[in-house]
Structures are given as C-alpha cells and as structure tokens.
Amino acid sequence: MNLQRLCRLDELPDGGSRGLLRRGGDDQLCVVRQRDEVFAYLNDCPHEHRPLEYRQDRFLAADGSHIVCYAHSAHFDIRSGLCFAGPCTGERLVPVPVTLRDGDVWVPAVLPNLFD
Ligand code: FES
Incomplete structure (x- = not known):
C-alpha cells in the first residue's frame, strides 16, 4: 500500500487531537494521539455526514x-x-490505518475526498 506522510508524532499533542489533510475548508482526518498510539478517522460523522x-x-x-x-x-x-x-x-467512524515509523505518522496515499 502506498503511504503518505501525515506529520511527525511530536506534532500531535499527547492526549489531544488534530484535524489534518485539509482540502477546501475542511480537514479530511480526525487524528487522536494517546501516548505512542495514534488513531485516525475520516472527519465524517455517520449521523448527517x-x-x-x-x-x-x-x-x-x-x-x-x-x-x-x-x-x-x-x-x-x-x-x-x-x-x-x-x-x-451503534454506528462507527470510518477508521484510517496509521503507520508509525521513525517518529513520523503515515496514512494510505489514497483517501476519499469527502468534501469536494
Ligand atoms: S451528531 Fe454528528 S452530524 Fe449529528
């Protein structure tokens, strides 16, 4: 799978969140760091998208x-x-697989463009 570098791990606040992959006026991803773990989801609520x-x-x-x-x-x-x-x-956010490598955070290179 081709990956794209999202940011450095230390650019994510431990215990906090960031919006990343900005397109148009919105960030495509919701990214949450908890210590050395990073969770990413499409920034798209299943209720009303x-x-x-x-x-x-x-x-x-x-x-x-x-x-x-x-x-x-x-x-x-x-x-x-x-x-x-x-x-x-009972519904879920759409998860985006995260790869951590040498202090960098990577996600798949091809993500759907939600807000075009
Ligand atoms: S709760 Fe997210 S759009 Fe309604």
Whole structure:
C-alpha cells in the first residue's frame, strides 16, 4: 500500500487531537494521539455526514476521554470509533490505518475526498 506522510508524532499533542489533510475548508482526518498510539478517522460523522469538530483541531470531549461530534453531540470511542451515545449510537467512524515509523505518522496515499 502506498503511504503518505501525515506529520511527525511530536506534532500531535499527547492526549489531544488534530484535524489534518485539509482540502477546501475542511480537514479530511480526525487524528487522536494517546501516548505512542495514534488513531485516525475520516472527519465524517455517520449521523448527517458533517465534519465532527467545533473548531479547528477540537474533536475531543473536555476531559479528552472520547471524540464528540459537536453538531448533535454524538460520542465516539477513541479506539474503535464506535458511537456509544447520541443520535447515531451503534454506528462507527470510518477508521484510517496509521503507520508509525521513525517518529513520523503515515496514512494510505489514497483517501476519499469527502468534501469536494
Ligand atoms: S452530524 Fe454528528 S451528531 Fe449529528
């Protein structure tokens, strides 16, 4: 699989989130770091297919414990992308496989363009 370099691991705040792969006015990916693990999802809420964040890079609940879609407050597990509360309970964010190599974060080179 061809990969594209997303960023350096140390550009992701530990316990925080970032939006990356900006196209048009939206970031294509929601990326969450927890210590040396990185989880990435398409920035596309399964409820109404809107971007998740309430402002740039803000994808997490105040305590950092889960991802929140701010449109209608769907709550998603960081590790699985499963919605466990809110209007799309039982649905999932679309995961993007992440490869960590030599301090860099890589994702597949071909990702769907959601917001064109
Ligand atoms: S669009 Fe995400 S909860 Fe409604």
